[in-house]
Amino acid sequence: MNAYPPILLVEDNPVDVDLTLRAFKRRKLANEVLVARDGEEALAWVPRWESGEERPAVILLDLKMPRVDGLTVLRELKSHPLLQCIPVVILTTSKEDKDVLAAYELGANSYIVKPVEFDKFMDVAQQIELYWCVFNEKPRL
Structure with missing residues (x-):
């Protein structure tokens, strides 16, 4: 296990991926940032986590993919007994009440509407x- 679990x-939006990675790089984030380009890729991580691969500190999840x-x-x-404790932060452009x-x-542990400006x-x-x-x-599992 690393001292700093990944994020x-x-x-799915390459511009938003780049913006997020640049923001974390500029902050000198110690955690590695793994990227899943859609929900299917995200769910492909589940068997890896089930087999003991380090789980993320947090999952930043877009809604519209x-x-x-x-x-x-x-x-x-959140329905998976092994993964339900991983914090999930919705990071999306949707401000719709029904989505929130x-x-x-x-x-969801948090819901953040993506700001447009880089700062x-x-x-x-x-x-x-x-x-x-x-x-x-975080709980020690």
């Missing part, structure tokens, strides 16, 4: 890093 970013959407991924993760409500009903996105990256990777106590 899994689930995002092709193949398997974010709410389906969230439902799968559905995410929390399915067990504001840097602030979000800093808050995610500090809260979920530094301050938040």
